Amino acid sequence: MTLHNCAPPAAALARWLTDYPSDVDNYGHLLLEQDCDCDDELIADLVAYFQSAHADARAFFHEQMGIELHPDADAPEAHVTYPTCLPSITRRGLFGEVMAGMLTEHYEYIGKHTWTIPIFLFRFHEDAEAYLFALARDEERKREVYGRRGSDFLALALDDAGDVERVIAGEAKWRKKLQPSVVADLMHGAKKRNPVTNELEHDGKGIWYQVNRDIPAPHGLRQLQRLLREVDPDGYSAAIAKLDRVLVVKNPEPLPRTNLILLSGGDVPSRQARDPLIPWEDVPEEYTAPHDLQVVELILKDGDDLIDGIYDALWAI
Template identity: 55%
Template sequence: MHTEPPPLSALQAWLDAYGTVEDRYGHLLLEQIQPIDQALIDALKPYFESAHLDAREHFHQQVGIDLHPDATASGAHACYPDCLPIVARRGLFGEVIAGLVTQAYADELVGEHPWSVPIFLFRFHADVESYLWDLRYDPSRKRQVFGRFGSDFVGIRLDATGRVIRVIVGEAKWRASLTDSAVAALLHGEKNATCPTTGEKIHNGQGIWFEVNRDSVVPKGLRQLQRLLELRDPINHASAIASMDAAITAATPTLARTNLVVIAGNAAKKRKKLSVLVPWEQPPAEYQSGHDLQVVELILDGGEALIDGLYSSLWKA
């Protein structure tokens, strides 16, 4: 289970937060104000270990290596998640950040809901298991990893009886440089379609807004979360499990939902302070879902050093 709270003091020292809420649309800009250093990595490390612990236990058991093997033990080179390729670790970072900001900045998000993140869904990353299996027996079998299908992140709001009354579903993206063109490709899809009128290259319309708009009424991640709670903590989450099952099997789904979009990366070279990637005044016109929307922008300087420092230090002294 995920039990580590966000390191609030470290976050407050590291980031300035600028949040706005307009009706059912929230926008939160997080700007780095202090350099990334070892103290920050040390402060974030327990949260990231907690987020990845279930997946580490699962994958290590599946491929037959100890949870925390000695450096000379068989399979020690294939430990999750630090053995994964760089691109995969960047993706994992964004998904953990989705949970971190949901918990740490709940009061600044649309609805001010007291979100709970009982466990992350990383064990459902099927290609990671395949990658670890091959790597465990052959250290040279390194390759890129396919992304995990389904929701990047799922959190829940519980009522006084422990029943799930709202779900937050996150789409998280990392980019090394948040230039206008990079962000446009994220939001609107790659620029590989052709305008029938002008013949110019245009975005293919299959970016974040496309994925969010067409997501199922009840996210697949909710069933995955239910199954994990049944496996890991069925007694303490009995009401949550039952209510999730009822929401999933209902003929007409009615579970309230908030969509979360997290864009994280390094600031573009010419970026000015307080400039945003997604307008904050009202929801983007491309957003057609009927659910509440929360956008979070995490603007860093040297974010790769943070990611690499974190993932190379997990479960290490």
């Protein structure tokens, strides 16, 4: 098992995206708009980061499936590999989570912290493991895959001694078309018919609800700590010890937190350039958590082609 060890492709991000950052009080907003077409060069520039993000889960899942990763073990016929063989909609969800990491490590967010992702938590995607295990033994077992539970994304801010100063945790969502109704459903929950008024109303269980009610130290921190103990206990000894104090049930040590919301997806004709999906001038009134908030909007013109190009190319170029 390996740590995540690939820096964001800064030159590719500068060529690919135009950024419009802002901040007010404890709220940061970053609008990113696609500035160049998806091509083989861009895909090649992004692949290394995606491979690093998925490397731990790839080794773990392949061991669970009983499939060798060594090149000499490749059979002439195609076999099941992670994450390439996951369903299309699942790969799009994974894309959003990896992009959350890449953008967080590259751009300046609210508070100007330096964020580090020691390792991505993809190995805890239980349904993906079950799906691939069955598919490796029966190619007719294709189905949709449930998403990973818990925070979509976690990163740490470490001091010079390797101690954890702050955590950033968030939701990363991909939608093919980011039109207003889709964004409203994401943020406020799916619409259901009110039995009293007979009107369709958001159920209130969207991203705002999830972010506002999350516990201060999310479960993903325990998963991250377990991985650090397994992969590099000496290099992350200070962080592991700090998380022990943060994750106790009684009288936990407080850990400052930033919440991240990443909305990524396809542009629509009704949206004008520089027009955000979530207002940036003031802290959104729907946000009631006591932590800093960072919203990132990643607006793409050919996102489907890019995602398929990246995931088809993993460990192939």
